[in-house]
Amino acid sequence: MQEESWRDLATVVEEGTPEALLEYLESLELDDRTLAVSRLSDEARQKLLVTLDPDDAAEIISSLPESQVAEAFESLPAADAARIALELPSNHAADVVSDLEPERAAEILGEMDAAEAVEMRALAAYDDDVAGGLMLTELLEYGVDLHVGDVVADLQGNAERYEGYDVQYVYVVDSAGRLVGVLYLRDLLLTPPWRPIGEIMLQDPLYIEDTMGLEDLRGVFDSITFNAVPVVDASKRLMGVVRRSAVQERLAERSDQDYLLTQGIVGGEELRTMPTLLRSRRRLSWLSANILLNFVSASVIAANEEVLQQVIAIAVFLPILSDMSGCSGNQAVAVSMRELSLGLVLPKEALRVALKEFAVGAINGLVLGLIVGCAAWAYSGTPWLGLVVGVALMFNTMLAVVVGGTLPLIMKRFGVDPALASGPLLTTTTDICGFFFVLTLANKLLPQLIGAG
Amino acid sequence: MQEESWRDLATVVEEGTPEALLEYLESLELDDRTLAVSRLSDEARQKLLVTLDPDDAAEIISSLPESQVAEAFESLPAADAARIALELPSNHAADVVSDLEPERAAEILGEMDAAEAVEMRALAAYDDDVAGGLMLTELLEYGVDLHVGDVVADLQGNAERYEGYDVQYVYVVDSAGRLVGVLYLRDLLLTPPWRPIGEIMLQDPLYIEDTMGLEDLRGVFDSITFNAVPVVDASKRLMGVVRRSAVQERLAERSDQDYLLTQGIVGGEELRTMPTLLRSRRRLSWLSANILLNFVSASVIAANEEVLQQVIAIAVFLPILSDMSGCSGNQAVAVSMRELSLGLVLPKEALRVALKEFAVGAINGLVLGLIVGCAAWAYSGTPWLGLVVGVALMFNTMLAVVVGGTLPLIMKRFGVDPALASGPLLTTTTDICGFFFVLTLANKLLPQLIGAG
Numbered sequence: 001m002q003e004e005s006w007r008d009l010a011t012v013v014e015e016g017t018p019e020a021l022l023e024y025l026e027s028l029e030l031d032d033r034t035l036a037v038s039r040l041s042d043e044a045r046q047k048l049l050v051t052l053d054p055d056d057a058a059e060i061i062s063s064l065p066e067s068q069v070a071e072a073f074e075s076l077p078a079a080d081a082a083r084i085a086l087e088l089p090s091n092h093a094a095d096v097v098s099d100l101e102p103e104r105a106a107e108i109l110g111e112m113d114a115a116e117a118v119e120m121r122a123l124a125a126y127d128d129d130v131a132g133g134l135m136l137t138e139l140l141e142y143g144v145d146l147h148v149g150d151v152v153a154d155l156q157g158n159a160e161r162y163e164g165y166d167v168q169y170v171y172v173v174d175s176a177g178r179l180v181g182v183l184y185l186r187d188l189l190l191t192p193p194w195r196p197i198g199e200i201m202l203q204d205p206l207y208i209e210d211t212m213g214l215e216d217l218r219g220v221f222d223s224i225t226f227n228a229v230p231v232v233d234a235s236k237r238l239m240g241v242v243r244r245s246a247v248q249e250r251l252a253e254r255s256d257q258d259y260l261l262t263q264g265i266v267g268g269e270e271l272r273t274m275p276t277l278l279r280s281r282r283r284l285s286w287l288s289a290n291i292l293l294n295f296v297s298a299s300v301i302a303a304n305e306e307v308l309q310q311v312i313a314i315a316v317f318l319p320i321l322s323d324m325s326g327c328s329g330n331q332a333v334a335v336s337m338r339e340l341s342l343g344l345v346l347p348k349e350a351l352r353v354a355l356k357e358f359a360v361g362a363i364n365g366l367v368l369g370l371i372v373g374c375a376a377w378a379y380s381g382t383p384w385l386g387l388v389v390g391v392a393l394m395f396n397t398m399l400a401v402v403v404g405g406t407l408p409l410i411m412k413r414f415g416v417d418p419a420l421a422s423g424p425l426l427t428t429t430t431d432i433c434g435f436f437f438v439l440t441l442a443n444k445l446l447p448q449l450i451g452a453g
Numbered sequence: 454m455q456e457e458s459w460r461d462l463a464t465v466v467e468e469g470t471p472e473a474l475l476e477y478l479e480s481l482e483l484d485d486r487t488l489a490v491s492r493l494s495d496e497a498r499q500k501l502l503v504t505l506d507p508d509d510a511a512e513i514i515s516s517l518p519e520s521q522v523a524e525a526f527e528s529l530p531a532a533d534a535a536r537i538a539l540e541l542p543s544n545h546a547a548d549v550v551s552d553l554e555p556e557r558a559a560e561i562l563g564e565m566d567a568a569e570a571v572e573m574r575a576l577a578a579y580d581d582d583v584a585g586g587l588m589l590t591e592l593l594e595y596g597v598d599l600h601v602g603d604v605v606a607d608l609q610g611n612a613e614r615y616e617g618y619d620v621q622y623v624y625v626v627d628s629a630g631r632l633v634g635v636l637y638l639r640d641l642l643l644t645p646p647w648r649p650i651g652e653i654m655l656q657d658p659l660y661i662e663d664t665m666g667l668e669d670l671r672g673v674f675d676s677i678t679f680n681a682v683p684v685v686d687a688s689k690r691l692m693g694v695v696r697r698s699a700v701q702e703r704l705a706e707r708s709d710q711d712y713l714l715t716q717g718i719v720g721g722e723e724l725r726t727m728p729t730l731l732r733s734r735r736r737l738s739w740l741s742a743n744i745l746l747n748f749v750s751a752s753v754i755a756a757n758e759e760v761l762q763q764v765i766a767i768a769v770f771l772p773i774l775s776d777m778s779g780c781s782g783n784q785a786v787a788v789s790m791r792e793l794s795l796g797l798v799l800p801k802e803a804l805r806v807a808l809k810e811f812a813v814g815a816i817n818g819l820v821l822g823l824i825v826g827c828a829a830w831a832y833s834g835t836p837w838l839g840l841v842v843g844v845a846l847m848f849n850t851m852l853a854v855v856v857g858g859t860l861p862l863i864m865k866r867f868g869v870d871p872a873l874a875s876g877p878l879l880t881t882t883t884d885i886c887g888f889f890f891v892l893t894l895a896n897k898l899l900p901q902l903i904g905a906g
Contacts, residue, residue, distance in 0.1 A: 030672040031796045038797050063675035065795055089678070156643050168621045168638075185621075189642055190609050219483040222516035225542070227680070227698060245680060248701030255708035256791060262712070263787035264780050270788045271797060272809045280816040283784050287817065290780055291824055294773045301769045302832065308768050315761055315768040316754045319775045319884065320747045327717055327743055327877075331736050334716035335723045338709060342518055343484045344491050344724060356725045363733040364740065371744055379755065424780075431772065 009036040013048045021051055025060075034063045039273060042071055050080050058087035067269050070099050073108070082111035085120070090137040091246060094123030131217060132210035134250055135231045135240030140170045142197060144180050149193030151183075169241075171230055172201045177237040179207055179230055207232050210239050214254070215343055217247045251341075258337070258419035264290070290424045297322075297431035304439035311442055311449045313380040317372070317389045321438060324368060325396045325430040329404030332357050333426065336408040337418060347413040350406045361401035369394030384448040392438035400430040462489040466501045474504055478513075487516045492726060495524055503533050511540035520722050523552050526561070535564035538573070543590040544699060547576030584670060585663035587703055588684045588693030593623045595650060597633050602646030604636075622694075624683055625654045630690040632660055632683055660685050663692050667707070668796060670700045704794075711790070711872035717743070743877045750775075750884035757892035764895055764902045766833040770825070770842045774891060777821060778849045778883040782857030785810050786879065789861040790871060800866040803859045814854035822847030837901040845891035853883040 012024045025033055037045060037060055049057040049072055061069055061084060073081050073096055085093045085108065097105050097120055105124070109117040119137060126132035140162065142151050151170065155162065170188070172181035181201030191200050207230045208220060220229065227244040260269065264286045270279055301308065301318065308314055336353060339345040345353065373390020377383050404426055408418035442449060465477045478486055490498060490513055502510040502525055514522055514537060526534050526549055538546040538561065550558050550573055558577070562570040572590060579585035593615065595604050604623065608615065623641070625634035634654030644653050660683045661673060673682060680697040713722065717739045723732055754761065754771065761767055789806060792798040798806065826843020830836050857879055861871035895902060 030676050031669060034672060034675070034796050035799070059676055063672065065797065152642060155639055159639065159643070162639075185638055185642075186608055186612065186615075189605060189638070190612070216484060219487060219516065222487070223483055223512055227696070243680070243698070245696070245698040245701050248698050248705055252701055252705035252708055255705055255712065256794070259708065259712050259715070260787050260791060262716075263783045265784055265787045269791060272788065272792065272806065273797075276809075276812045276816070280813045283781070283813065284817055284820055286784075287777065287780060287821060288824070291773075291777065291821065294776055295828065298769050298773050301772070305765055305769065309762075309765045312758055312762045312765070312768075315765075315771065316751050316758070318768065319754070319772050319888075320744075320751050322772045322775070323747055323880065323884075324740065324744065327740060328736070330716045331718055331739075334713050334718045335725065338713060338722060339725065341709070343487050344518060344726075346488070353725065356729075359729045360733045360736065363729070364737055367737055368740060368744065371741070375748065427776065431776075435772075 009048075010040055010044050013040065013044045013051070016051070018051050018053070021048065022053075022056060025056075030063075033060075038064060038068060038271070042068075042075065046072060046075055049076060049084065054080075054083040055087045057084045061088065062092065065269060065271055066099075067271060067274070069096060073097075073100060074104060078107045079111045081108045086112065086116065090119075090123060090240070091134055094120060094126070094133065095128060097121075098124035098126075098128070126210065129214040129250065129254075130210065131208050131212040131231045131242050132239065134214075134217070134246045135210070135242045136246070137240045138165045139230075139238075139241045140165065141173055141238060142170060142183075144172050144174055144196075144198045144201075146197055147193060148188055148191045148195050148197055148200070151188060151197060152193060155188075169226075169228060169230075170197075171238055171241075172197055173238050179205065179232050179236060179238040181205060182230070205230065207236075208242065209234065214247065214250060215341070217242065218251060219343060221247055255341075258417075261417065261419040262423060264423060293424045293428040294431075297428055297435060300432055300435040300439065304435075304443065307439050307443050307446065310446065311385065313376070313385055314389070314438060314442055316379065317376055318435065318438070320372060321389070321393055321396065321434045322427070322431050324372070324393060325400040325434050326427040328361070328364060328368075328397045329400035329426045329430050332360075332401040332404030333408055336405050340408060340412060340418060345409065347409045350409045350413075353405045353409060354402050357401045357405035358398060361398035364401070365394040365397035368397055382449065384445055388438060388441045388445060388449070392434060392441055395437055396430060396434040399433055400426070403429055462501075463493055463497050466493065466497045466504070469504070471504050471506070474501065475506075475509060478509075483516075486513075491517060491521060491724070495521075495528065499525060499528055502529060502537065507533075507536040508540045510537045514541065515545065518722060518724055519552075520724060520727070522549060526550075526553060527557060531560045532564045534561045539565065539569060543572075543576060543693070544587055547573060547579070547586065548581060550574075551577035551579075551581075579663065582667040582703065582707075583663065584661050584665040584684045584695050585692065587667075587670070587699045588663070588695045589699070590693045591618045592683075592691075592694045593618065594626055594691055595623060595636075597625050597627055597649075597651045597654075599650055600646060601641055601644045601648050601650055601653070604641060604650060605646060608641075622679075622681060622683075623650075624691055624694075625650055626691050629688075632658065632685050632689060632691045634658060635683070658683065660689075661695065662687065667700065667703060668794070670695065671704060672796060674700055708794075711870075714870065714872040715876060717876060746877045746881040747884075750881055750888060753885055753888040753892065757888075757896065760892050760896050760899065763899065764838065766829070766838055767842070767891060767895055769832065770829055770891070771888065773825060774842070774846055774849065774887045775880070775884050777825070777846060778853040778887050779880040781814070781817060781821075781850045782853035782879045782883050785813075785854040785857030786861055789858050793861060793865060793871060798862065800862045803862045803866075806858045806862060807855050810854045810858035811851060814851035817854070818847040818850035821850055835902065837898055841891060841894045841898060841902070845887060845894055848890055849883060849887040852886055853879070856882055 012021055028036060040048065049060065085096060109120060112120065168185055170183040170185060171179060172183060174180050181203050182205040183197055183201045187200055210231050210233050221244045228241050230238055231240045231242055233239050266286050267282045270282060369390040372393050373386040376389040377386030407426060411418045465474055481489060493501065502513065538549060562573060565573065621638055623636040623638060624632060625636060627633050634656050635658040636650055636654045640653055663684050663686050674697045681694050683691055684693045684695055686692050719739050720735045723735060822843040825846050826839040829842040830839030860879060864871045
């Protein structure tokens with residue numbers, strides 16, 4: 001890319017007409033465009049979105065990071081925000097609206113038609129992780145008593161309106177709006193116009209309820225080959241359609257969020273274009289909680305300072321003990337997280353996981369304990385120090401993998417995001433126990449340790 | 454679910470006929486079925502796949518974890534493996550084949566028709582992360598000189614064959630197989646049969662080259678509303694079609710892999726159904742590399758043991774220093790990883806990131822240094838220890854965020870997976886520097902520290 005294309009963009013936004021702006025944006029490669037728009041100041045980005053046609057603005061919005069989209073919708077004139085929202089796919093629009101402050105959302109919805117606003121509000125009320133929150137309401141729906149010719153005429157008459165619909169299936173409903181069948185578009189092609197669609201539709205089609213969760217949706221799409229499934233409410237009324245890509249996109253988003261959480265980025269995504277103080281404060285909120293936990297584990301060392309004073313070599317091995325146990329535990333967390341997300345383990349199977357992890361922990365603890373124990377012996381010249389450090393690491397490794405493996409399941413069972421498991425909670429536990437093991441053992445064996453030292 | 458449905462499944466596999474087996478599988482909820490099949494022994498799973506019809510077996514395969522699929526394809530009779538592979542979507546089949554040992558792949562391809570084998574081999578040769586590796590070859594392709602009636606007749610005559618195609622666009626090629634246009638299926642509906650498709654097709658359609666990478670594909674789909682894009686080779690011959698869902702699925706997979714890597718699960722996914730020794734050995738391979746790095750950073754402490762002996766309170770703060778710096782650095786890594794994957798930062802912008810991170814690091818270093826410094830003062834009763842610990846943490850935090858923020862970019866630039874950045878490489882660097890800072894400072898201020906102690 002041109003090194004500084006986002007500076008050029010800022011100039012074009014400042015000076016340009018809608019046409020000049022659109023022309024400039026279209027001259028950029030896609031990834032340059034994303035980069036350029038994301039680097040604009042909030043004000044410039046807002047100006048850009050207002051200057052463009054709503055559908056072009058919606059296209060830009062789709063490639064922006066979530067926090068910039070939220071920022072834009074908070075500060076755009078409500079009428080512009082409403083027009084752009086209506087050009088987004090319905091599930092994206094609903095996501096955006098549900099992230100807004102309630103007053104602001106009401107303001108934007110107030111700029112829409114009553115019917116549009118009601119639908120948008122209903123969509124926004126769904127959780128992001130259920131079928132209702134992922135479905136599109138843009139779909140083709142016809143009454144079961146219509147004929148093939150009626151449907152074709154409607155398609156013909158509204159070709160433009162249906163353009164963005166990604167039409168492939170036509171859903172058939174009864175007079176109460178309940179889903180009764182699905183028509184393949186190609187079957188319409190091959191059937192004379194006078195036949196009732198009820199005769200050629202696929203009856204009892206697969207459908208899902210609007211409350212179905214993301215993991216179940218993944219399971220459904222894993223087991224079918226088609227790319228869209230209709231969504232119904234509790235009384236089987238057709239509500240929308242969930243596309244395979246929407247499920248995949250949400251799964252990818254959630255993986256990304258989990259990753260950020262495990263690395264201590266809380267409170268939503270962080271971009272380097274955000275103000276330094278905001279970034280700093282968000283990171284500190286997590287770090288300062290972590291400091292407190294660190295003080296707790298350090299207090300175990302402090303309580304045993306006398307032992308340490310007499311066998312100073314242990315101090316060399318405390319950070320190793322802490323780091324190695326944390327790593328072992330985090331490996332087990334990662335395996336549990338993955339098995340949970342693939343549906344290969346149930347949250348209630350903590351005991352099964354604990355046993356499986358115990359076996360691995362016993363072997364790894366033995367190996368790591370031997371290596372580090374020998375190193376401690378070689379370093380200090382006394383086998384007793386090797387024994388103390390090695391045994392402590394062995395037991396702590398076993399403990400770390402069992403805790404690390406089961407913690408995500410237990411958290412999931414109690415409705416807490418298991419991605420938080422691999423962080424401070426685990427390492428604090430393993431630090432406390434590790435320091436306690438090694439210093440208590442050292443205390444017991446103090447005569448031998450000093451005698452030999 | 455039934456607590457033990459996978460034990461029941463094992464019995465049905467052992468005793469059952471194809472019909473009984475299929476009936477039992479269909480009686481299970483989807484997620485129970487995935488769990489039950491994944492918990493079978495490798496032998497039982499193999500037997501199950503051979504017993505079922507190839508298309509049912511392919512459906513089962515689609516919901517299994519990667520390593521179990523690979524295992525199944527390594528050990529199934531080659532003829533069965535070939536039949537099942539042909540029932541999978543072409544991109545999945547190619548993934549499976551490309552993961553096999555070359556001899557085994559040749560054996561399975563040998564059971565296919567020559568044409569099928571050639572196509573499969575060509576697909577398997579693509580990298581998983583480019584358009585060619587993600588595309589489906591199941592598509593509708595017609596010569597530009599055909600008429601609407603010809604296309605409709607072909608659709609009609611081959612309705613069954615096209616059933617799994619998720620047909621929505623029809624691609625139009627010239628006599629050399631080069632892409633020249635796209636037809637919407639609904640346009641076929643609305644056009645008299647005698648018109649040439651060349652007249653109603655969309656000319657100059659959007660297409661992508663088979664070598665386009667995953668990040669660029671994400672960008673393309675972010676900026677368009679339709680769900681499939683045709684793929685061409687360097688001479689613009691139509692090769693296949695990439696669906697939005699395939700891109701999303703691969704992105705989700707890669708996020709998952711990155712997460713596993715950052716947590717020290719290397720060498721592919723780990724499932725708890727794998728043999729304990731294998732799991733143990735894989736985890737140890739990473740842990741033992743980590744031990745060596747730990748020894749390096751511990752050697753900084755060992756080299757300063759005398760200082761530590763005289764100011765034993767520092768030992769209490771070494772693990773805190775290590776943990777806090779690691780956390781600060783990992784936050785910066787996570788932000789860089791995310792910005793890289795969203796295309797919001799370029800690998801060459803390390804200097805920009807370093808400056809942005811330095812600002813956050815300076816603030817956070819100051820705050821954390823103050824907190825921990827005061828704690829050290831309060832604990833030891835001497836402000837000098839507070840100064841030593843606080844200043845060391847301050848500098849080390851700045852260093853950690855700058856290194857953490859830039860490391861993923863630098864690794865990406867040199868073609869190394871940036872997910873490896875947040876691991877041992879970062880924490881070893883921050884440990885070495887942190888221990889060095891605090892112990893060197895303590896050494897300089899030894900008279901004050903001892904005098905006050």
